[in-house]
Amino acid sequence: MWLLYGFALVAGIANAVQSGTNATLSKSLGQPFAAAIVVSLVGAGTLLVVSLMLGRFALPTVDEIRSVPPWAWLGGTLGALLILSQLFVAQTIGAAPYFGLLVTAGVVTSMLLDHFGWIGFEQHGVTVWRLLGGLLMIAGIALVAMF
Template sequence: MSAAWLYPLILIAGALQAWGPPMNGALREAVTNPWLASTISFLPVVAFMGLLFLCMPRPFPTADGVAGMPWWAPLGGIVGSFAVICGLIFVNKVGAGAFAGLTITANILMSLLIDHFGMFGMEQHSLNLWRVLGGALMVAGVALVALF
């Protein structure tokens, strides 16, 4: 079965991600404290995920699965929270376009390294001229967005 039907959903998810930093920036402006704003921002996510788990509690993890989990696996949320906190604090200073461009470009460049080295259990996809060129074009594009 082709995964092509996933691409529209992924594009929608990416478009919705652009809403997060400006919404969080408005939240920070309203409550002033960026740490309180971060907490408020995460509470609906925790509530929503908790509700989904209550509605669909299976499958449960196995003891072998948990025991075999890499130490860094549960830290993805903390890593992601750094981007949320940066959005809360900085999006109003640099603008939504520059903020999104910088974070997306940094994401692409780091993803190229993750792919190249097969980090975090990912299948290895070696760097080649076209992938490097794509990363360079991202850098050039975000420079244009940020500067103008």
């Protein structure tokens, strides 16, 4: 289990660094949408190589594709939104406010997803402690963004 938490921490660090690398790529190319496509293609290539190296690559069957709920296909669109926000917002407002807003919005949204068991998550009700944690994050990002 600790390995999963470690992987999540590394992904969080990568997400913060990715904002800067993607914004720099966009600035260097002078074309934000071209940079977004490059980022997506490099990501797809990386996933392909890693899945092949691990022997875990297999195309889904037609029945598997048909069984996917319609909302589950939105992940790529949401990923593109994240990349575009990195390209257009991160360097303008700064790394700390950008990532603070990103993480805080993610935690608050995740609390709702858990509470109601939406989009495939197990239901975990909002407790006083979770609510307090979310409010502290909102207060923290207000301090980071304003001062």
